[in-house]
Amino acid sequence: MTAPAMNSTFRSGLSDGLTVMSRNLLKLKHQPGQIVATFAFPLVSVVLFGYVFGSAIPIPGGGNYREYLMPGLFVMGTVFGVMGALTVIAKDNGLGVMDRYRSMPMARSAVPFGQTASDLLVSAGSLVVMAACGLLFGWRAHNGIGATLGAFALLLLLQYAVSWVGVYLGALAKNEETAARIGPLIFPITMISNVFVPTEGMPAVLRTIADWNPVSSATIALRELFGNPGVPTGDLAWPLANPVLATAGWSVLLLAIFVPLAVRRFRNAGL
Amino acid sequence: MGTHTGEAIVLAEGLRKRFGETQALDGLDLAVPAGTVYGLLGPNGAGKSTAVRVFSTLTRPDEGTAVVAGHDVVRDPAAVRRRIGLAGQHAALDEQLTGRENLRIFGRLFHLGRAKARQRADELLERFQLAHAGDRLVKTYSGGMRRRLDLISSLIISPTVLFLDEPTTGLDPRSRNEIWDTVRDLVTDGTTVLLTTQYLDEADQLAQNIAVIDTGKVIAAGTPDELKARIGGRIDVVVSDNSDLGEAARALAVLASSGVDPDLDAERNLLSVPVGTESLALPDIVRQLDQAGVKAVDVGIRKPTLDEVFLTLTGKPATEDESEKEEVAR
Numbered sequence: 001m002t003a004p005a006m007n008s009t010f011r012s013g014l015s016d017g018l019t020v021m022s023r024n025l026l027k028l029k030h031q032p033g034q035i036v037a038t039f040a041f042p043l044v045s046v047v048l049f050g051y052v053f054g055s056a057i058p059i060p061g062g063g064n065y066r067e068y069l070m071p072g073l074f075v076m077g078t079v080f081g082v083m084g085a086l087t088v089i090a091k092d093n094g095l096g097v098m099d100r101y102r103s104m105p106m107a108r109s110a111v112p113f114g115q116t117a118s119d120l121l122v123s124a125g126s127l128v129v130m131a132a133c134g135l136l137f138g139w140r141a142h143n144g145i146g147a148t149l150g151a152f153a154l155l156l157l158l159q160y161a162v163s164w165v166g167v168y169l170g171a172l173a174k175n176e177e178t179a180a181r182i183g184p185l186i187f188p189i190t191m192i193s194n195v196f197v198p199t200e201g202m203p204a205v206l207r208t209i210a211d212w213n214p215v216s217s218a219t220i221a222l223r224e225l226f227g228n229p230g231v232p233t234g235d236l237a238w239p240l241a242n243p244v245l246a247t248a249g250w251s252v253l254l255l256a257i258f259v260p261l262a263v264r265r266f267r268n269a270g271l
Numbered sequence: 272m273g274t275h276t277g278e279a280i281v282l283a284e285g286l287r288k289r290f291g292e293t294q295a296l297d298g299l300d301l302a303v304p305a306g307t308v309y310g311l312l313g314p315n316g317a318g319k320s321t322a323v324r325v326f327s328t329l330t331r332p333d334e335g336t337a338v339v340a341g342h343d344v345v346r347d348p349a350a351v352r353r354r355i356g357l358a359g360q361h362a363a364l365d366e367q368l369t370g371r372e373n374l375r376i377f378g379r380l381f382h383l384g385r386a387k388a389r390q391r392a393d394e395l396l397e398r399f400q401l402a403h404a405g406d407r408l409v410k411t412y413s414g415g416m417r418r419r420l421d422l423i424s425s426l427i428i429s430p431t432v433l434f435l436d437e438p439t440t441g442l443d444p445r446s447r448n449e450i451w452d453t454v455r456d457l458v459t460d461g462t463t464v465l466l467t468t469q470y471l472d473e474a475d476q477l478a479q480n481i482a483v484i485d486t487g488k489v490i491a492a493g494t495p496d497e498l499k500a501r502i503g504g505r506i507d508v509v510v511s512d513n514s515d516l517g518e519a520a521r522a523l524a525v526l527a528s529s530g531v532d533p534d535l536d537a538e539r540n541l542l543s544v545p546v547g548t549e550s551l552a553l554p555d556i557v558r559q560l561d562q563a564g565v566k567a568v569d570v571g572i573r574k575p576t577l578d579e580v581f582l583t584l585t586g587k588p589a590t591e592d593e594s595e596k597e598e599v600a601r
Contacts, residue, residue: 012382019379026376027367030408096363100424103327103357105349106380 013107020114024088025121038122041080042130045073046137053196063229070139071151071222071230072195075215077130078159079190081123082166083183085115089170090179098171098266112167112262119163120156127152142227151225154247158218161254168262195219198232199240211237217246280305280432280463281326285335287487288321295321296332297487303432303465303480308458310478311467318487319467320360323436326465327357340431356425356433360440362417363424366410370401370420373409374427381428395423399453415446422453426462433457435466439473451476471575475499483584491584500547502575502583503528506556508542509569516542522563526551540568 028034046066054065089111092098101111141148173179192206193199193215199207210216221243223231232240239246281303288296295318303309311319324330326339328348336343342350364373371392378388396405401420409417418438425433435454439447454464454477468474474481475495482492491498506526508519519542520533527533527544534543551572560567575583 015382016380019376023365023368023372023376026372027365030367030369092365094361095366096359096361097365099324099329099359100357100363100377101380102329103352103355104377104380105352105382110380 009107013110013113016106016110017113017117020110021118021121024115024118028122038126038129042073042077042126042133045076046070046130046133049073049196050137057197059229064138066134066138067140067228068223068230069196070134071226071228072193072215072219073134074127074130074155074222075158075218076190076195077126078123078155078218079162079215080186081119081159082162082169082186083179084122085119085163085166086170086173086179086182087176089115089167090173091176093171093173094175094177102266108267109263111266112164112171112259115167116160116163119166120160123159123163124156127155139228141225143225147225147227150244151222154218154221154225154244157251158214158247161251161258164258164262165254168258168265171262171265189213190215193219194230194232194240198230200232208237211240214239214247214250216240217243217250219243221247278305279303280341281309281337281339281465283322283326283335283337286322286325286332286337287334288325288330288332290321294487296325296335299335299484299488301482301489303463305463306458306461307479308454308464308466308477310474310481311465311484312469312471312474312481313467313484314469317484319484320436321487322484323357323434323465323467326432327355327434328352329357353428354431356428356430357436358418358422358425358434358438359436362409362414362421364409364417364421367408369406369408370412371396371405373420374424377424378427383427391427395426399423413446415442415449418442418446419449419453422450426457429460430462432463432465435464437467437469440469447473485584499575502579503545503547504551504575505573505579506544506546506551507569507571507573508544508556508560508565508567510540510542511566511568513537513540515565516540518563519560519565519567520544522559522565523556526556526559546572 046069050066050069054069057065059065059068089098098111102108141151169182170179173182192210193213194210195215199210199216202210217239220231220240223229224243279302281301283299283301286296286299287294297318299318299322301311301322311322313319321330325332325337325344328344328351331345336345338344339351340354342354344351365376368376374392374395375388378391379385381388383391393402393405396402399419399422401416401423404412404416409420412420422435422438425435438454439450442450451473454466458464464477466473466477479494480492481495481498482489483498484490491501506523508523510516510519516535516537520535523533523542523544526546528547533545535541536543553570553572556570556572557567560570
């Protein structure tokens, strides 16, 4: 392929990706319910986990349970973001929209790139809402603007990686029903971690899983960056001792695996 | 309308495609003349959809070649995609967007540019009588409207070849007629339409040429009249007294296709005579029965069903499932 041809391929791929992205955002406009749900999730979880669990769970080293909890809720919201991409892509597959796209002269990689881009924007919005809820209930970021922005940047990186996982799984799922069945599997992933309780008290096997769960390292990374309580000390598993690096590493690893898988899937599906 | 005897705009030679254990295409040959409606007729699992998926570059054949609008589907799929439209068995639309938004997005993905995509969306909605519903969410559309919008979505670039994979399966008769009208309309614009269907009736209504396909290859091809000439129909006569059945059969023997015995059903007083395809007039049949002194309660000329097409062409029912369903229905 010549350089100008490649250039124009790239440009049309980019514009197709933007079109797919704007299609997803346009849908939100027609679904006020979806927006309400996006807002309600952080609010409900802060109230539910912060006050219900928080009334009974003592924090190691003391401190406000809601301050302890917020970083984990940010991570949980981010990981649940996998469902967004998964549902949209699986539904499009079921309805034959993907087939139509593939019969059109558009870039086949536009769908995964456009989908993950719109996911990123939506999740940035919901992080803002979640942070506002947190502030309302007594959560604070104590380490200054740089560390706070760093924390959110790390979350968005993780979200982007998770969204690619969702796109790939969605492309595997043939329809919305299959996608819906994958949803509940995400719960254990977020629960077997240090989001709600420290991992020290867990049985050995579970503790190892929880320690190496990206959700745990991301939670510790946020606690560190926000200056919230619950950063463990002492003899720790590597990801917990180097949480920021571990979270970034996990995200890059997920991207390195799932971006090529998803792009290939969209290029070759049905062949 | 004049008959177009253009060269083949869709040309397939020896297409083979295997999915696991299933040989979906088993040496399919096809030549679709430009500017016509071509019907691919066959039961579920005959390979119709796989053929369309190969032509529309969604599936790569294991063997054989397919050239669509002058471009090889394997070697130059991008060129093919710029010249085709595809409407599948589902309404491939975004239910959470309005009809107009769906068309605009597809227009932009066809690289029309934002302004032209808007204009084309309005044009198409207007032309195909969906302008009134253009700003409603697709999830509020009826099944027929969705299919129509889906069909319109495949017309954004005025395709040279339009592939319709069972465009009316599951639609009520009125919606089916609307789709048929749209398809006829398109051909007057010069678009070549390749449609797959399970309904002989539909192929008969729309297509200038039909290929009957079974187990991944074409088992018969021709104009609807040519095919029907090979298949024939039936005359069904219900007599008031079943002792008249034999007499009725003898009376209609002159009309019956030779070598095929009529079916006598004494329980239902029913005589069913297989006939050739020369157009039969009801009065002729009644006159024959009358002359023989047979009191007929009901006389009907039955067009061949898809099952009969397959029985005749392949010597076996369309599919096991289909024939079982038929049994239950009876």
